[in-house]
Amino acid sequence: MVGPNGAGKTTLLRVISGLIRPRVGTLRYGGEDLTTVPPHELPALGIAHVPENRRLFPHLTVEENLKVGAYAKRARPHFAARRDHVYTLFPRLKERRHQLAGTLSGGEQQMCAIGRALMSGPRILLLDEPSAGLAPIVVRQVFELVRHIRQEGLTVLIVEQNVAQVLRVVDRAYVLETGRVAAEGSAAALAADPAIRRSYLGVH
Amino acid sequence: MDPFLLEALLNGVLLGGVFALPVLGLNLVFGVVDVIWLCYAELVMVGMYTVWFLHTQAGWPLGLAFAVCLPAIAVLGLLLHLLVVRPLLGRPPINQVLATGGVLFVLQGSATLVFSTDFRSLGVEMPPMEMGEVFVSGTKLAAFVAALLGAAALWAFLKFTYVGTAIRAIARDREVMPLMGVDPRRIYLIASAVGGALAGLAACLLVVQLDMHPFVGLSFGPITFMICVMGGLGNMLGGFLAAFLMGLIVSTGGFWWNTEMSYVVAFLFFILVIFLRPRGLFAR
Numbered sequence A: 001m002v003g004p005n006g007a008g009k010t011t012l013l014r015v016i017s018g019l020i021r022p023r024v025g026t027l028r029y030g031g032e033d034l035t036t037v038p039p040h041e042l043p044a045l046g047i048a049h050v051p052e053n054r055r056l057f058p059h060l061t062v063e064e065n066l067k068v069g070a071y072a073k074r075a076r077p078h079f080a081a082r083r084d085h086v087y088t089l090f091p092r093l094k095e096r097r098h099q100l101a102g103t104l105s106g107g108e109q110q111m112c113a114i115g116r117a118l119m120s121g122p123r124i125l126l127l128d129e130p131s132a133g134l135a136p137i138v139v140r141q142v143f144e145l146v147r148h149i150r151q152e153g154l155t156v157l158i159v160e161q162n163v164a165q166v167l168r169v170v171d172r173a174y175v176l177e178t179g180r181v182a183a184e185g186s187a188a189a190l191a192a193d194p195a196i197r198r199s200y201l202g203v204h
Numbered sequence B: 001m002d003p004f005l006l007e008a009l010l011n012g013v014l015l016g017g018v019f020a021l022p023v024l025g026l027n028l029v030f031g032v033v034d035v036i037w038l039c040y041a042e043l044v045m046v047g048m049y050t051v052w053f054l055h056t057q058a059g060w061p062l063g064l065a066f067a068v069c070l071p072a073i074a075v076l077g078l079l080l081h082l083l084v085v086r087p088l089l090g091r092p093p094i095n096q097v098l099a100t101g102g103v104l105f106v107l108q109g110s111a112t113l114v115f116s117t118d119f120r121s122l123g124v125e126m127p128p129m130e131m132g133e134v135f136v137s138g139t140k141l142a143a144f145v146a147a148l149l150g151a152a153a154l155w156a157f158l159k160f161t162y163v164g165t166a167i168r169a170i171a172r173d174r175e176v177m178p179l180m181g182v183d184p185r186r187i188y189l190i191a192s193a194v195g196g197a198l199a200g201l202a203a204c205l206l207v208v209q210l211d212m213h214p215f216v217g218l219s220f221g222p223i224t225f226m227i228c229v230m231g232g233l234g235n236m237l238g239g240f241l242a243a244f245l246m247g248l249i250v251s252t253g254g255f256w257w258n259t260e261m262s263y264v265v266a267f268l269f270f271i272l273v274i275f276l277r278p279r280g281l282f283a284r
């Protein structure tokens, strides 16, 4: 999902993960209306949200952050297996597992935030601008990771400012403008659309 | 070294151990719920009367009275949260200060009605222990060991359990907790019960050392709040260390001057700290 600043991208993700309740409308997931489910029960239903600016617990260690991500009763028995899986995805996190999350580099913090979200064993992963504030090399790693996570069978809904790069790793794209879907389609179709190219890809 | 000074230092450490429990309890509740329980010392007072009543009036063995006091005050902490604090969450902090301050007077008044203002004591004393040149009260030593065990249990709970880790996390970022599958309201309840249990344990350790009356909370409540502020409100480790510092100041102050003077020194030290390090001795 792409769109200008203030379009409501973060707001939409927050509605999906229950942090905000919609005043009107419904939110369906597998036939169930999520707007009546308490937000803390959503991770158990398979929805995980990596919020804007990561929101790690800086005073906890990397591994403790992962542990909080596995808080839900149904996630606890899988803690060790999922943690090891996260460590194979991000070997750097394993090296730094006893380090305070606040002392990690920006890229490592993003890895830790994604790892924390994976600890609940989600089916849908919401990522809010995961590449924000990262060096170009690290940005590429983040998109590689999105590709990899998708191959594992997860559905990823990613909000991005790096439009050109994100269109290369997703199937479908939506353009959100002032709270409305202004355009949608396959990533390839949107990447070829002249209006999108002009507004979001910097092509004149 | 002068054996009397040595004894004062030793007593300071023992006193610090007993201060530490209510300090940890207050900090825990403040860190998680963001509310200061002004009536904390009065929860301890209720616990002291509970032990006294069960042991001297109902004739229960002391150990059993202790074992009941802990969960009883934990439930009291839970009720305090459910009935007084929860309805006021999200309001300006002055509301919660006034409400828990009101509970303080209700508890003092109720204790006066039920038990009168007479001084009561448990009349339990363990023989003093001789350590080299100095004598230490066996009761104080046992209370100190129990306080350390309580603090260690709290540390292990916060460090190793899922709930404990969530408690440490929520103290920093409330809003994202539902994304982790954590219901903040449940964590508030648990923290309040644990805060109450710590008051209950403190009651068990104080009831063997102090004569009790409905206003006994005044003899350690204010100093508990001072220690919390000195250690940095919500900072568990800071509060723990500040408790020992305060214990040493009070106790050695009594050695250099006299007991009344030692509290004056403690207050002066507190004021100095607030001027020099308003966010606590250990703030980074």
Ligand SMILES: Nc1ncnc2c1ncn2[C@@H]1O[C@H](COP(=O)(O)OP(=O)(O)OP(=O)(O)O)[C@@H](O)[C@H]1O
Residues within 6 Å of the ligand: A003, A004, A005, A006, A007, A008, A009, A010, A011, A012, A179
């Ligand atoms: N559907 C909506 N109805 C009313 N207000 C909305 C709606 N969606 C978003 N807003 C408001 O618009 C503002 C910006 O929203 P939001 O933070 O979601 O934008 P964003 O697309 O994530 O922007 P950025 O790219 O800067 O992160 C917020 O104040 C939000 O409350």
Ligand SMILES: [Mg+2]
Residues within 6 Å of the ligand: A009, A010, A011, A052
């Ligand atoms: Mg946003």
